[in-house]
Amino acid sequence: MSLDKENVSSGEILDFDVLSKLYQFVKPYQKQFYFLVFLTVALAVLAPTRPLLIQIAIDDFVSIGDGEGLLRITVFLVALLLLHAIVQFGHTYLSGWIGQVIIRDIRTKLYRHLLRMRLKFFDNTPIGRLVTRSISDIETLADVFSQGLASIIGDLLQLVAILLVMFWVDWRLTLVSLSTLPLLIVSTYVFKEKVKESFNEVRNAVSNLNSFLQEHITGMNIIQIFNRERREFEKFKEINREHRKAHLKSVLYYSVYYPVAEIIQAIGIGLVVWYGATGVFDLDLKVGVLISFIMYLQLFFRPIRMIADRFNTLQMGVVSSARIFKLLENNEQIPDEGSVAPDRINGSISFEGVWFAYVGQDWVLRDINFDVRHGETVALVGATGAGKSSVINLISRFYEINQGRILLDGKDIREYSLGSLRKHIGVVMQDVFLFSDTIYYNITLGNPEITKEQVMEAADLVGARKFIERLPGGLEYNVKERGATLSVGQRQLISFVRAMVYDPEIIVLDEATSSVDTETEEMIQQAIEKMMKGRTSIVIAHRLSTIQRADKIIVLHQGEIKESGTHDSLLRKGGYYAQLHQMQLKSMVTG
Template sequence: MSLEKENVHSGEIVDTQVLKKLYKFVKPYRAQFYFLVFLTISLAILAPTRPYFIQVAIDDYVALGDGEGLVKIIYLLIFLMLLQALVQFAHTYLSGWVGQVIIKDIRIKLYRHLLKMRLKFFDNTPIGRLVTRNISDIETLADVFSEGLAAIIGDLLQLITILAVMFYIDWKLTLVSLCTLPLLIISTYIFKEKIKVAFNEVRNAVSNLNSFLQEHITGMNIVQIFNREDRELEKFKEINRDHRKAHIKSVLYYSIYFPVAEIIQAIGIGLVVWYGATGVFDAEIKVGVLISFIMYLQLFFRPIRMIADRFNTLQLGVVSSSRIFKLLESDEQIPNEGSLKPEKIKGNITLENVWFAYNEEEWVLKNINFEVKHGETVALVGATGAGKSSIINLISRFYEINKGSIKVDRTDIRDFELNTLRKHIGVVLQDVFLFSDSIYYNITLGNPNISREEVMQAAKLVGAKKFIEKLPGGLDYNVKERGATLSVGQRQLISFVRAMVYNPEIIILDEATSSVDTETEEMIQKAIEKMMKGRTSIVIAHRLSTIQKAHKIIVLHQGEIKEVGTHETLLEKGGYYAQLHQMQLKSMAI
């Protein structure tokens, strides 16, 4: 298996279009967001107050021996520190809260969007990538609010405030303090560019890990059946090594940048001490001013050191947002413009000149025409790839036809509201998917309108009641992921019960008995006959013995209808169906 690498383009640091789209999710929480902005501004204003009042305390009270005034200023300092701590707490908590509620809304919207996507989209998109979109990428958005945009604004405001106060106190000492600033800006820019590339590599590695694990854990039985554990482990080690290298590269850049920034800051403080001490000796600079400037420098350099990291956090958030909005804005959804919502339908089905291709012009179905009347059972027969499953997928609108029309009760299926159309169609597939939940949930799929009595009544009709009652907890028995604790036949029986409790007017059976033994098949056939009574039924079966009572058998070959008739007439005809029948008789005799 080859893992497709996902390119992450850095783009602009601030993509206004993406930020505008993000703001739509902020709107329901505008009051909290604006209060967060207020707290950010408050922190920027409070930050330089402590050094200023320490300067005042030293120069105006300590130097003059004013103990009473010093006590007052100390009380004021304690109050300001407590106020700053309280504002910092509120800012940290609220920024995290805003980020989490917004990503909760985005994640729900994205999942709701995925629920409406065409199956073709899932055919072409790795599941691991969708998991990354819904979890990792959205999680990154939380950092945009808690560590990205709000933090950058706060840092910039703090820098401006500190600079303004420093120039107000002593402009010469301020210029000396800023001598090393160009070095810090250059090193910060280099770090920002390097860490940006490293972060992008980390995102690629995470996406590849998710895709690999999702696919291989799901297909673990194939890995073990073909004894590929060692080979797949080596592939996983290789992907994991790429992930480790990407992370170590980012750690390396951090381990270089922060010591360099500390050295530059230390040089700046050293210059301030040297120049300031000279001024103190000459009585041009007060001691309190010198001490406050050392504190201002520490406050000033800290946000500059952090701002590169903040910008990368913001940029990664913008990149993740672009990916998410691209998915949200995709047109891969099945159009649901129909407005018809009938409570009941008869179930007449008509396919007129239907053409369909999964990929453009690679026709899977070519000019398909047939009708299934209310109460009839029609069987679709043909070799693998003939187009049988494609027909039933089109009737339920899991895929859209390219040309022609499909009608139910002489109404185009596109005129029905999508959920209403599917409510009237019950589908039993060969590959039964069960969720890691109780049998009751897997049958009702969480529908509160279906009672346990109805479930057990349907289970009794199908013949599943006996084995369900033997399980620990009965209907509450957890079948684990994909129904791993049940046999293939038991999973199939549950799928029959699931179809029956919804009481649809149209029943579609896709190889529904191919995975069960002969004894279970006979039991299911009896249940199928009861289930089909009074309903329109379409049956796909490789075992031709199961469809001999069908009102009509349609023989498909390479996407075209080759023969139509009853079991007897088709045998008499001696065509494609007769050959299939003869081949199955020989295989059974062997």
């Protein structure tokens, strides 16, 4: 097993291309977004009013002993604080709400996009990375709206409002107050760059950790079979160590920055107190102004301390957005431009000069030509890697051919809509996948049009009814992840029921009996004969005894058709098929 590590880096905060794409998801909620902007401006306006009112209270009422005036302004101040609290609540809730509905829409669109991707895309992309895109990266976008963009705009507006009021009250004291600002700006910039670097490392570590865990948990049986637990554990510890180091690095930067910012703020307040006290002593400055400036400084420095963190949140959101949009713009999808969608089909299939390769021109199939008439059973045989499974993958358009064409009832399969094409083809794979859900769900895949009665009728046909009824809850029995609580044979029987319940005109069996015992195989063979009656059938089997009664046997070797015919005619011919048959007879005798 290999671990495909991912490395990503932060982009620019003002990546207008990414922000414009992100805004497309905001458009359906424009009213709420503009109201959020209004609340942001309101918070900025309200921020400097409290120190201003306290200044007025001290200088205009406390200093002359005007208790009635002090009561009036106190009531006004309390009302203003309540208004500020209400606006703050609305701003926080609305920014979080917008963030959640947008990530819901993006996640929905991303999953819908993934559902249409070619299987080749999933062959080449680690599942853990897709999980990171669908969960962690999208979750980061919620922070862009709740802690990033709206908060940064609000902080900047608040800074402007506070500065304007400070200069209006006393420009000399304002300049003294801002004397330490360059130190704070420099330290904030250094902090922002360092935290951005550590955030990049954290995101890389999370993505690599997800990929590693998904791959190795899925392949746990291989790890245990080959006694690789210790080695894989060491690899996991290494990746986990990188994850810890990245997080601790960001913790270190926060641990250094915030005390430094507090010291700079304390120095600024100290200078204001020293200069302001001198003015008070000289009767050149009122006490209320001095107290209000101490409050202004606290209000002023707080958003500056937070703004670096918010910029990093926004930056990581832009990076996550860029990666999500890159995935959304990936065009490795099967074109679904066909309009043919018949209710029923005849089921005749033709391959005309089909060439196919998974990668480049490493041909898996070379100039394949054959016909399958309605109701006919065709068997594909050949050694592993001969191209048998590729043939059936192409019929359902899981992959696209490179050259040639495949016809269904005389029409190119690309003329059919994907949904219609696959509806008429029932596929039973060798490796049966079951979801962690009930047997009923795994058979119907959530299709509400299929009743339990129809499921049990199909189960009767393939001989699965008895074992289903013996399970606790019957059809409602939960098979757990990948059908872990069922035997291989039972999982195979469920896959037969799943294929039959949709009543397809074409049946494709890929090594459908290779994983069951002899007794179960005999039962399934009887069911297969019933399934194939009146249907076009394509069968892949290593055991040649299971396909002797096929109407036609096609022998594949290294992607080419070596010979075709009935079982008896191919034996008389004494070619490649006869050799395969003789080899299997010898293995049965010696076995």
